[in-house]
Amino acid sequence: MLFYVVLLLLGAGAYYYHFTANRKKIIERLEVVAQRRRDDLAKNVEETRRIADKLDPKRRDYVGGLDFIQLQNELQKGTVTCVEAVRTYFHKAILAHEKTNAVTCFILEADQQAEELDEKAKQASYVKPPMFGVPLSLKECLKVKGYDTTRGFVQDAYRPATEDSIQIEHYKKLGLIPFCQTNVPQSLLSYNCSNPLFGTTTNPFDSTRTCGGSSGGEGALIGGRGSIIGIGTDVGGSVRIPCHFTGTAGIKPSKMRFAHRGGGASVPGKPMIDANDGPMAQDVKANVEFLRNVWGDIDFQSDRDPYCPPVHWNESLYSSEKKLRVGYYIDDGWFTPTPALQRAVLESKKHLENAGHTVIPFYPPRLTKVMQLYFRAVCLDGGQYVLNKLLKDIIEPTIRFQVTLWMVPTWVQRILSYPVSLVFPRMAVLMQSLTRDTFELREAYADIEAYREEYVGMMMKDNLDVILCPASVMPAPQHDIPSKVVSGVSYTCLYNLLDFGAGVVPVTTVSKSDEEKLINEYPETDKWYQTVKKATIGAIGMPIGVQVAAPPFREEAVLRTMREIELAITGK
Numbered sequence: 001m002l003f004y005v006v007l008l009l010l011g012a013g014a015y016y017y018h019f020t021a022n023r024k025k026i027i028e029r030l031e032v033v034a035q036r037r038r039d040d041l042a043k044n045v046e047e048t049r050r051i052a053d054k055l056d057p058k059r060r061d062y063v064g065g066l067d068f069i070q071l072q073n074e075l076q077k078g079t080v081t082c083v084e085a086v087r088t089y090f091h092k093a094i095l096a097h098e099k100t101n102a103v104t105c106f107i108l109e110a111d112q113q114a115e116e117l118d119e120k121a122k123q124a125s126y127v128k129p130p131m132f133g134v135p136l137s138l139k140e141c142l143k144v145k146g147y148d149t150t151r152g153f154v155q156d157a158y159r160p161a162t163e164d165s166i167q168i169e170h171y172k173k174l175g176l177i178p179f180c181q182t183n184v185p186q187s188l189l190s191y192n193c194s195n196p197l198f199g200t201t202t203n204p205f206d207s208t209r210t211c212g213g214s215s216g217g218e219g220a221l222i223g224g225r226g227s228i229i230g231i232g233t234d235v236g237g238s239v240r241i242p243c244h245f246t247g248t249a250g251i252k253p254s255k256m257r258f259a260h261r262g263g264g265a266s267v268p269g270k271p272m273i274d275a276n277d278g279p280m281a282q283d284v285k286a287n288v289e290f291l292r293n294v295w296g297d298i299d300f301q302s303d304r305d306p307y308c309p310p311v312h313w314n315e316s317l318y319s320s321e322k323k324l325r326v327g328y329y330i331d332d333g334w335f336t337p338t339p340a341l342q343r344a345v346l347e348s349k350k351h352l353e354n355a356g357h358t359v360i361p362f363y364p365p366r367l368t369k370v371m372q373l374y375f376r377a378v379c380l381d382g383g384q385y386v387l388n389k390l391l392k393d394i395i396e397p398t399i400r401f402q403v404t405l406w407m408v409p410t411w412v413q414r415i416l417s418y419p420v421s422l423v424f425p426r427m428a429v430l431m432q433s434l435t436r437d438t439f440e441l442r443e444a445y446a447d448i449e450a451y452r453e454e455y456v457g458m459m460m461k462d463n464l465d466v467i468l469c470p471a472s473v474m475p476a477p478q479h480d481i482p483s484k485v486v487s488g489v490s491y492t493c494l495y496n497l498l499d500f501g502a503g504v505v506p507v508t509t510v511s512k513s514d515e516e517k518l519i520n521e522y523p524e525t526d527k528w529y530q531t532v533k534k535a536t537i538g539a540i541g542m543p544i545g546v547q548v549a550a551p552p553f554r555e556e557a558v559l560r561t562m563r564e565i566e567l568a569i570t571g572k
């Protein structure tokens with residue numbers, strides 16, 4: 001017996017030695033690659049600065065002061081040139097990047113593309129496309145020919161995409177000029193924004209706090225006024241959470257409203273958790289104008305990807321005079337949001353009521369079950385795909401906690417969940433979420449289908465057009481918090497599980513009285529609540545958004561609601 005125990009220990013020791021020695025070698029090699037990539041970025045920024053500086057600063061200030069619609073109009077009229085627009089945003093993006101580390105690469109050909117468009121515009125026969133010359137920033141994982149899509153994995157540096165995805169091709173056809181790529185968290189499965197290749201992107205309002213993720217670089221850049229419009233991706237909140245954290249507006253459409261051919265994903269092959277790309281901008285107006293033009297011309301995408309139905313922009317749904325029926329909630333029953341987030345929903349409710357809409361309480365059913373289904377279906381292989389990639393890479397310290405959870409075998413998590421449930425029931429829910437076998441996974445898929453039916457059934461019973469709710473559980477926390485509170489995505493991941501269109505509009509900022517309420521009234525019943533409370537102390541002044549959601553193909557109703565809230569708040 002002793003012999004076998006010794007043999008087992010020696011075997012385990014040898015395996016561990018081999019594993020750590022091998023990882024040490026991998027990490028040493030990757031550190032060289034990462035350093036080279038950062039050096040290249042520094043040169044790329046300098047080259048961009050050289051191009052940006054060719055534009056007269058007075059002209060730059062003028063162009064940089066225009067909002068999306070004004071810039072679009074001036075480019076159409078020819079009173080601003082494409083070169084002026086690109087050089088202005090090269091300059092503004094460098095400033096935002098210096099503050100937040102948002103950019104992973106400037107697309108230098110943007111300047112050339114702008115010159116070519118300006119040349120074309122001189123021909124009398126040339127018809128300008130609707131977004132002629134508008135500079136567009138892109139989340140790093142989107143496929144642009146000749147550029148990396150590393151998703152924060154050092155192992156994927158210097159492996160440029162060989163083609164533009166259909167969506168990028170379409171944006172170029174509509175006249176947009178992709179001018180930079182922006183940072184992401186390693187793996188994209190996190191709502192912070194840090195990786196071992198490009199480092200940490202910070203919040204433009206407070207560098208000790210995250211800009212959110214995974215489209216965090218977009219949030220930091222747009223919130224820091226370095227881009228006028230950008231594209232993110234969202235499988236659990238990655239467009240909406242950065243918008244909420246950085247005071248920007250964006251929407252994740254339901255999955256089928258864009259073509260996905262030639263695109264990428266954080267974890268390919270997770271059929272019941274629907275992801276989509278979505279615009280992010282400084283205001284809702286820009287999102288509307290962008291989608292009106294993209295969906296107005298959606299045949300371009302449908303013709304190239306038969307899985308994208310040719311569903312056009314529905315102007316009558318957006319511009320309808322018919323008053324809306326809105327269901328709202330301030331607490332999903334899984335994770336109570338901090339006071340500022342609840343106040344933002346109640347203020348938005350008032351704005352909508354003042355505009356004549358009917359706003360009634362709505363209670364999303366069984367969120368505890370939803371969280372289990374979401375984590376089971378998003379990590380449908382128990383996290384193995386991502387873990388395999390991570391183990392071949394330098395692991396980002398700010399997501400280490402989350403990675404450790406993936407490393408514990410599912411059966412161990414299940415056993416441990418029973419004692420844990422006695423002291424930390426919500427954690428136990430998560431520990432029972434990763435799938436044990438395909439039987440359980442099939443059951444989860446069936447449950448998601450049933451939940452979708454139940455949810456839309458509830459909305460139909462109350463004749464609801466849209467849902468109004470918090471965008472998250474807290475304002476932007478410190479960089480390491482998202483990995484420690486993965487369960488905090490309940491407000492956004494629900495709408496991926498349902499495949500609804502869902503957007504976030506900025507509404508307010510954290511006030512002193514929100515902080516007092518937080519200190520005196522916010523729950524401390526478990527570790528997650530304690531962490532959120534601690535992270536939110538000191539967040540006075542940080543932006544707060546609200547979320548609006550509606551069933552698939554009703555994104556125009558979402559945008560209408562968001563726009564009405566924006567109009568009531570900003571008056572413009």
Ligand SMILES: CCCCCCCC/C=C\CCCCCCCC(=O)NCC(=O)O
Nearest residue numbers: 188190233234235236237238266405430431
């Ligand atoms: C013992 C607990 C086991 C559960 C471990 C869970 C580990 C975390 C897994 C997933 C986290 C999901 C967070 C989602 C954040 C937003 C991600 C997103 O939208 N990404 C965009 C994209 O993938 O394109």
